[in-house]
Amino acid sequence: MNLFFQQVINGLTLGSIYGLVALGLTLVYGILHIPNFAHGALYMVGAFMTYTLMIDLGSPYWTAMAGSAIIVATLGILLERLVFYPLRHSPPIHHKIAAIGVLLFLEATVQLFWGADFRRIASPYNGILRFDGLIIPEQRLLIICGAITLLIGLQYFLRKTMTGATIIAMAQNRDGAFLVGIDSNRVAMMTFGISGALAAIAASLYAPINLVYPSMGNLVIMKAFVIIILGGMGSIPGAILGGMIIGFAEAFGGFYFASAYKDLISFGLLVIILSVRPQGLFAKGAH
Amino acid sequence: MLYKLGTLFLRPGTKYVLLALAIVFPLIAKNEYQVYVMATAFIWAIAVYGLNIITGYCGQLNLAHGGFFAIGSYALGLLTADYGWNFWPAFLAAILLSAFLGFLVGAVSLRLKEHYFAIFTLCVGFIIYLLLDKWEELTHGPIGVRDIAAPHGFGLVDFTDTTPFYYLVLVFLVLAIWFIGRLSRSLMGRTFIAIRNGDELAESLGINLMRNKVLAFILSTTYAGLAGALYAGMIRFIGPEEANINHTFDIITYLLVGGIGTISGPLVGTLGIVWITQSLQFLEEYRMIIFGPLLVVLVIFFPRGLVGSFLTWMHRKSQELGPAKKRKASKVTPSATREAENNA
Amino acid sequence: MLSIEHLTKMFGGLAAVNDVSVHFEAHKINAIIGPNGAGKSTFFNLVSGMHQPTSGKILFDGVDITTMRCDHVAKLGVGRTFQTTNLFEQATVLDNLIVGHRLRTRSGLWDVLINSRRLQAEEKECREKAREALDFVGLSHVENQFIADITQEERKRVAFALALATEPKIVLLDEPAAGVNPEETEGLAELMKKMVKTGLTVCLIEHKMDMIMGIADKIMVLDHGEKIAEGTPEQVKSNPVVIEAYLGSDEDAAA
Ligand SMILES: Nc1ncnc2c1ncn2[C@@H]1O[C@H](COP(=O)(O)OP(=O)(O)OP(=O)(O)O)[C@@H](O)[C@H]1O
Ligand SMILES: [Mg+2]
Secondary structure, three states: OHHHHHHHHHHHHHHHHHHHHHHHHHHHHHHHOOOOOOHHHHHHHHHHHHHHHHHOOOOOHHHHHHHHHHHHHHHHHHHHHHHHOOOOOOOHHHHHHHHHHHHHHHHHHHHHHHOOOOEOOOOOOOOEEEEOOEEEEHHHHHHHHHHHHHHHHHHHHHHHOHHHHHHHHHHHOHHHHHHOOOOHHHHHHHHHHHHHHHHHHHHHHHHHHOOEOOOHHHHHHHHHHHHHHHHOOOOHHHHHHHHHHHHHHHHHHHHHOOOOOHHHHHHHHHHHHHHHOOOOOOOOOOO | OHHHHHHHHHOOOHHHHHHHHHHHHHHHOOOHHHHHHHHHHHHHHHHHHHHHHHHHHOOOOOOOHHHHHHHHHHHHHHHHHOOOOOHHHHHHHHHHHHHHHHHHHHHHHOOOOHHHHHHHHHHHHHHHHHHHHHOHHHHOHHHOEOOOOOOOOOOOOOOOOHHHHHHHHHHHHHHHHHHHHHHHHOHHHHHHHHHHHOHHHHHHOOOOHHHHHHHHHHHHHHHHHHHHHHHHHHHOOEOHHHHOHHHHHHHHHHHHHHOOOOOOHHHHHHHHHHHHHHHOHHHHHHHHHHHHHHHHHHHHHOOOHHHHHHHHHHHHHHHHHHHHHHHHHHHHHHHHHHHHHHOO | OEEEEEEEEEEOOEEEEEEEEEEEOOOOEEEEEOOOOOOHHHHHHHHOOOOOOOEEEEEEOOEEOOOOOHHHHHHHOEEEOOOOOOOOOOOEHHHHHHHHHHHHOOOOHHHHHHOOHHHHHHHHHHHHHHHHHHHHOOOHHHOOOEHHHOOHHHHHHHHHHHHHHOOOOEEEEEOOOOOOOHHHHHHHHHHHHHHHHOOOEEEEEOOOHHHHHHHOOEEEEEEOOEEEEEEOHHHHHHOHHHHHHOHHHOHHHHO
16 A cells, blocks of 8 residues: 555656646647757756756755746747747758757757766755655655646646737647737747746756756657657647656556566557557547 | 869769779778778768668658667677677678568558657657667677677688778678669659658659658668668677667768768768767767757758758759750750769 | 549538539539638548548549549549649759659569669650650740749649649649739639640639639539539529628629
């Protein structure tokens, strides 16, 4: 029972992180139909920014996280302006290659400044909560609560604000959105900003119980892709649900089956799903 | 003037000059290391040619290419080191295995369109890496495979030496380019290009999408497997890092810089970048700080790379010069372009 | 020539084409008109095998092609153009057209390897076909120009030529005159008449009423996926349902 509960917590933690990363990816895909291969690099830069702000500049954890979110959001916006905007009329293969270029650049740059070593971020929340013999590490609880708060905030932003509504409108119908006079450039920049911030926050939340290194984003981005294909590319609830599915599959699969092949689970799942249903699990419509 | 100089490159004779240069290279190289670097570059070039078939001509971005390279390496390595096979049968088996796995993966993945295909192959590449890394009973895991056999020289040559191996690689490279040259000018190559232009249009022209895409995919993995097997035969020690996604990214970079969908592009791109990185040793680890943005700049401004841009420029020039003597120009141009495509 | 019976295509809950029955005769210009989103392109996609219909039947020259794959339909003699045609921009017009005749050839990988006589013969044949098609659409003079360097109207003609190189019996043209000026539209209309004269059947979608009314032998009007009228230009023009649903709100028709 206790072990089972532990895996539930692990599943929720992983699911929250994956969900946040996948959310950013799916938002960008929904608006611009770009699979942003550089998203994992943004996640990685987010972790390094938090690390530097905390270790080198001595800021507290939360301030560092906020700073990192702002920096990576800016980076996301720059990406949109400098890379994807000029490519808006190019064949889709060019977007992907450009995104790969960005990914390689960010990885190499971080490695130049910080080296390839593994690093740790010490969280101020390293205690352990006990309920009736059930153990929950504080940081994991923080991740789960943080993700839920962010999701509620994001929902509020998308549903209740004008900018949010335009993002939704554009995701649902690009051409229609132009007709009612939406500034598509602003929406695209906004989306990239939000997506970057989400990645940075996810990285900062996860970093204290994980390692920080230049290629840390590679595995995460691939899983995020699996998730948004599972949940339907462009779908927000799909990203969260898909995140949870993968998170739980890994927690339980890794525990009850072979932990060496833990990472294989999500990719195996993807291969099977796409073999059976080429449009993804919950995908509907043309895209 | 530049145009005149350009036509020099388009001469049919150019490829023989290049071939002659490649043949005398070991004699003029400063040291054995240079020959070794060149042989490695040739091996990569073969892999790049493979990617050019599926991605350059057929338009499907395959991110598992490095994985198939590793499959070729491992097949050769394991068969010779663990199962005691001779090099040549193992070499053939490695190529056939890459082709067969290419068929399996292609038959599933090519039903997917555009982004889905790229993401799917990204995952396939990663699965290959994980299997090589974790399936210790078969692959020795992170330790890798040692004692891989060198090509058997039948008592005539010793392929453990760098220079003979260089010539062996050169032979395969020439064969690889020769076949691509033939393929790209044939109806089959045109069929692939039609698919790149758009699935729907190709289909409406009566082209069987799946059959042609799978064929292109198999050809490309065969090239990857061939390159991988040669690599294993030269280095004779391999590890799971062969399947690292960064190798795929390297291959894409070579292809993009040289010119995607051109015949000489893969060679130009690979040799160019390998030698630039070599001469700037300190770059090795951080080369992507330059090549990453270079990829971005290329797809924005020169999506057809060095060779493609050059060919386009030459064509425009010849058209400009044309109107004065139109009859003649229309006779010269197509053959000039074809010559251009001809050149390795 | 082309008989459609109760053809329906659903996209989720939307009936893009709804219970359409129509017959198009050979050696005629048949037009399909209707407001944006009426299901015209979807209709073409169904006929050409790009999409599978939800229900209904498509007979082409007496052969049931309802569930046939696109490439088979093309081989039977259905050629088509698209609203937008993506071609290889950095290749010459002729190079883009050669593949058009590919479906009538059989060379495979082995032929490429040994450069077989069959392959050589077929390549020559494809090249000739391409030249022929180019000549037919009146573009022989741009044969060696890059697609990127030709005009919008020339692109339209290249798209025609590509469809013609497949040796079709019927061509489905999706908005061939979109984005082309009035004189050029006139030229394209002439070209369509020429196609019919050489024994082809033309089926086109168009928004330009003047042109349609001038050349069509028969018009079918679609609205919200349903056929609301068909007949000669005169019949359609005076049909009150059409006027209300479509022409009434269209400036072209008023003019
Ligand atoms: N692949 C698809 N998936 C879902 N819906 C589709 C698809 N293709 C078309 N539709 C829908 O079917 C309806 C008919 O579209 P269609 O393209 O056939 O219209 P059309 O008459 O050609 O319009 P236009 O004059 O603008 O070209 C539209 O509402 C469109 O959104
Ligand atoms: Mg249409």
